[in-house]
Amino acid sequence: MTAKDVIRYVVQSCYSITRDYVADLSDRDLLVRSVPQSNHMAWTLGHLITSAHGMLTQLGHAPPPLPANFAESHTKEAATSDDPAKFFRKADYLEWMAKMEAATLAAIDATPDRDLDRPGPESMRAYAPTVGAVLVLLGTHWLMHAGQFVPIRRKLGKPALY
Helix, strand or coil: CCHHHHHHHHHHHHHHHHHHHHHCCCCCHHHCCCCCCCCCHHHHHHHHHHHHHHHHHHCCCCCCCCCCCCCHHHCCHHHHCCCHHHCCCHHHHHHHHHHHHHHHHHHHHHCCHHHHHCECCHHHCCCCCEHHHHHHHHHHHHHHHHHHHHHHHHHCCCCCCC
16 A cells, blocks of 8 residues: 555545444434533534635645535534524535545545655644645544544434444
């Protein structure tokens, strides 16, 4: 395996696990919080999508434009809302998740091997010092938040998956 093969595998695995955690949930389930003041899945999925969009843009790639009001619906300030009208449907999140995964895989393919060691965007260097590290983060960020979905799933009576 090459470095890019490993990065591609990490990204695909992280997206797959996240999709599995959401697959059997309803739109309403996405608004359940594990404990008061924690983030619900709808906000978190939107955060992940907007973060992937931003990271890809900072790397110089052009991901598909987000729907109107999407980014505004998933700011830190919006995280406290439980109003279903302020968020999107599960199908929308899954559609945009697939678009960000495809854009991420395209970015990996478009990045020459020699550029993996180039410095990452200045705003991300403290936690992703190289282009390769940012590409890995485009997957692992999803997995980090997917772990937060487990207690919500248990609260909803859903089975353990992993």
